[in-house]
Amino acid sequence: MTQPQRDRLAAAQTELLRALLADGATPPGFDEDRVRIEKRALRNKRRGIVEMLRPDVADELGERFRPLFDAYARTHPKEDGTRFREDAARFADWAVGQGELKPPKKKRWWQRTAT
Amino acid sequence: MEKLGVGIGWRPEIDLTVERLPGVDFVEVVAENLHVSHLPESVLLLRDRGIPVLPHAVSLSLGGAEPVDRDRVAHLASLAEALDAPLVSDHVCFVRAGGLDSGHLMPLPRTRDALDVLVANVKAAQQDLPVPLALENVAALLEWPDADLTEGQFFAELVDRTDCHLLIDVANLYANARNLGTDVSRFLDEIPLERLAYVHVAGGEEHQGVYHDTHAHAVRPEVLDVLAQLRARVDPPGVLLERDDHYPADAELAGELAAIRAVLG
Numbered sequence: 001m002t003q004p005q006r007d008r009l010a011a012a013q014t015e016l017l018r019a020l021l022a023d024g025a026t027p028p029g030f031d032e033d034r035v036r037i038e039k040r041a042l043r044n045k046r047r048g049i050v051e052m053l054r055p056d057v058a059d060e061l062g063e064r065f066r067p068l069f070d071a072y073a074r075t076h077p078k079e080d081g082t083r084f085r086e087d088a089a090r091f092a093d094w095a096v097g098q099g100e101l102k103p104p105k106k107k108r109w110w111q112r113t114a115t
Numbered sequence: 116m117e118k119l120g121v122g123i124g125w126r127p128e129i130d131l132t133v134e135r136l137p138g139v140d141f142v143e144v145v146a147e148n149l150h151v152s153h154l155p156e157s158v159l160l161l162r163d164r165g166i167p168v169l170p171h172a173v174s175l176s177l178g179g180a181e182p183v184d185r186d187r188v189a190h191l192a193s194l195a196e197a198l199d200a201p202l203v204s205d206h207v208c209f210v211r212a213g214g215l216d217s218g219h220l221m222p223l224p225r226t227r228d229a230l231d232v233l234v235a236n237v238k239a240a241q242q243d244l245p246v247p248l249a250l251e252n253v254a255a256l257l258e259w260p261d262a263d264l265t266e267g268q269f270f271a272e273l274v275d276r277t278d279c280h281l282l283i284d285v286a287n288l289y290a291n292a293r294n295l296g297t298d299v300s301r302f303l304d305e306i307p308l309e310r311l312a313y314v315h316v317a318g319g320e321e322h323q324g325v326y327h328d329t330h331a332h333a334v335r336p337e338v339l340d341v342l343a344q345l346r347a348r349v350d351p352p353g354v355l356l357e358r359d360d361h362y363p364a365d366a367e368l369a370g371e372l373a374a375i376r377a378v379l380g
Contacts, residue, residue: 014212031257046218
């Protein structure tokens with residue numbers, strides 16, 4: 001059985017992901033510089049995917065997209081089981097809640113084929 | 116291992132390019148992006164031409180502390196059957212932990228604990244797969260402390276205990292040499308090259324002294340040098356070019372495939 005190994009590994013991997021994704025402390029033994037670089041790389045990748053999936057949101061926010069997404073990401077790490085499309089939608093909802101993005105117009109039945 | 120030749124990663128953005136590039140012997144598809152019930156026409160066309168289509172998974176998180184997700188393995192298995200694939204692959208990494216999703220292929224601590232868990236997860240996945248599983252080395256930007264094994268020893272023991280095949284990414288190996296000081300020739304000496312299924316080649320860029328494996332830039336000569344070092348030891352059954360973003364003109368991709376062929380000799 002591998003349960004003791006799994007438990008120790010889970011603790012170590014969780015600690016690292018919290019440091020990288022959720023502003024947790026750098027676990028002992030890791031190079032602070034490298035953790036910072038990895039953090040940025042992961043955030044850039046996530047932001048890039050959101051930008052690709054929701055160009056409408058990125059376009060409307062313009063230069064504010066990057067700082068806003070990064071602020072969002074620090075307090076909203078991507079949770080296990082969340083699809084990237086949901087991640088992008090949650091960011092858009094958050095940005096609306098912050099007053100940074102216009103709320104989406106409700107689609108009326110006669111607009112179904114519009115644009 | 117079955118001879119595969121020289122190939123390229125099939126992506127929806129370059130489907131026509133892949134179809135018409137001369138001398139593409141095999142392709143790879145990202146397993147998570149396909150549904151068995153509606154496979155892209157382009158992929159079916161390639162399969163029907165007799166070009167092997169290899170499903171490449173990125174989400175099994177085989178090195179994660181959790182037992183492997185059987186639904187993800189089942190998806191990979193059904194894709195292998197639908198595509199009549201000779202083998203499938205994923206990475207030696209973890210993706211998720213503690214309810215968080217890194218969205219990336221994270222390096223494992225090279226400890227006995229991590230190896231035991233990885234071996235158990237790989238064996239569980241193999242039981243549910245209809246074809247052999249090849250496992251790939253990832254590019255890391257950071258190093259876990261307190262390693263018990265070198266990366267080569269870690270892979271050698273993994274193969275020994277699971278009988279898996281190897282998918283060696285020479286760009287990832289170059290990245291780890293640059294960023295973490297991994298000894299390329301020692302790695303190549305330590306891994307069982309007779310278990311090599313195929314090789315990945317990809318481009319990247321340097322940013323503030325760190326090499327990033329982007330799959331969005333040209334393949335560097337240094338990466339082809341690593342391929343040459345591997346070629347000096349073994350004739351790889353297959354070599355595949357991965358490009359995932361900022362797709363260049365067809366001629367540029369053809370040029371990169373030609374450069375790979377030139378190294379293989």
